[in-house]
Amino acid sequence: GPSSTTGYEPCLLKRNASTFELSFSKFVSTLAMATQDTLPATVPKLDPSGSNWLVFRLRLSQAVKAKGKWGHFDGSSLRPVEAEGVAGGAAGAAADNGQAGAGDDGGGNDDPALALEQAQAQWDSDEDIALYLLSQQIPDSSLIKLERYTTCAARWTVLVHKFTQK
Numbered sequence: 001g002p003s004s005t006t007g008y009e010p011c012l013l014k015r016n017a018s019t020f021e022l023s024f025s026k027f028v029s030t031l032a033m034a035t036q037d038t039l040p041a042t043v044p045k046l047d048p049s050g051s052n053w054l055v056f057r058l059r060l061s062q063a064v065k066a067k068g069k070w071g072h073f074d075g076s077s078l079r080p081v082e083a084e085g086v087a088g089g090a091a092g093a094a095a096d097n098g099q100a101g102a103g104d105d106g107g108g109n110d111d112p113a114l115a116l117e118q119a120q121a122q123w124d125s126d127e128d129i130a131l132y133l134l135s136q137q138i139p140d141s142s143l144i145k146l147e148r149y150t151t152c153a154a155r156w157t158v159l160v161h162k163f164t165q166k
Contacts, residue, residue, distance in 0.1 A: 037132060037133070039060070039064075039133055039136065039137065040063055042059055042063075043059045043137060044056050044059065044137075045136075045138070045139070046137055046138045046159075048139040056137070057160075060133075060137060061073070063133075064133060067133070069129055069133065072126060072129075072151075072152040072153060073130060073153060073156045075151075075157070077123070077126070079120060079127075082112070127152060130152040131152045134156065145158075146158060146159070
C-alpha cells in the first residue's frame with residue numbers, strides 16, 4: 001500500500017514529545033529567571049529627592065533578601081577567587097563566601113579550575129541580577145551618577161550614604 005506521512009507516525013511523535021519536553025523545560029527556566037529579575041509592585045521607585053528613602057530601603061531590602069541577592073548589596077557576597085596554596089581553592093573560596101561549595105554539586109567534579117570558573121560565572125550572573133534590580137528602582141539621574149561604580153555593593157553604599165544624610 002501507499003505510505004503516508006501525516007506527521008503522526010510513532011517515530012515522529014516520539015521526537016516531537018522530546019522537543020516539547022525541551023521547549024517546556026526552557027520555558028520554565030526562562031519564567032523562573034524572569035521572576036527572579038523582577039521586584040514586586042510594593043517596592044517603590046526611589047524619588048529623586050529621597051523623600052521616600054526609608055520605605056524604599058526597607059521594601060527593597062526585604063524583596064532582594066527574599067530573592068537571595070542581598071549579599072550583592074551589602075558586600076557580603078564576594079566573587080570567588082582561588083585560595084593561595086589550597087588545593088580545591090575554588091570550593092573553599094565559595095564556602096568562605098557563605099555559599100555552597102562550588103565543586104560540591106554531587107557530580108564529583110574534582111577540577112578546581114572548572115569549579116572556580118563555575119562559581120565565578122554563577123556569582124557574575126547573580127551580580128548582574130542585583131545590578132538590574134537596583135537600576136530599575138532608582139531615578140535615571142542617580143543611575144548615571146552610579147555608572148562608574150562597578151559593583152552593586154559599591155552603588156548601594158553610595159546611595160545609602162547620600163540618602164541617609166537627608
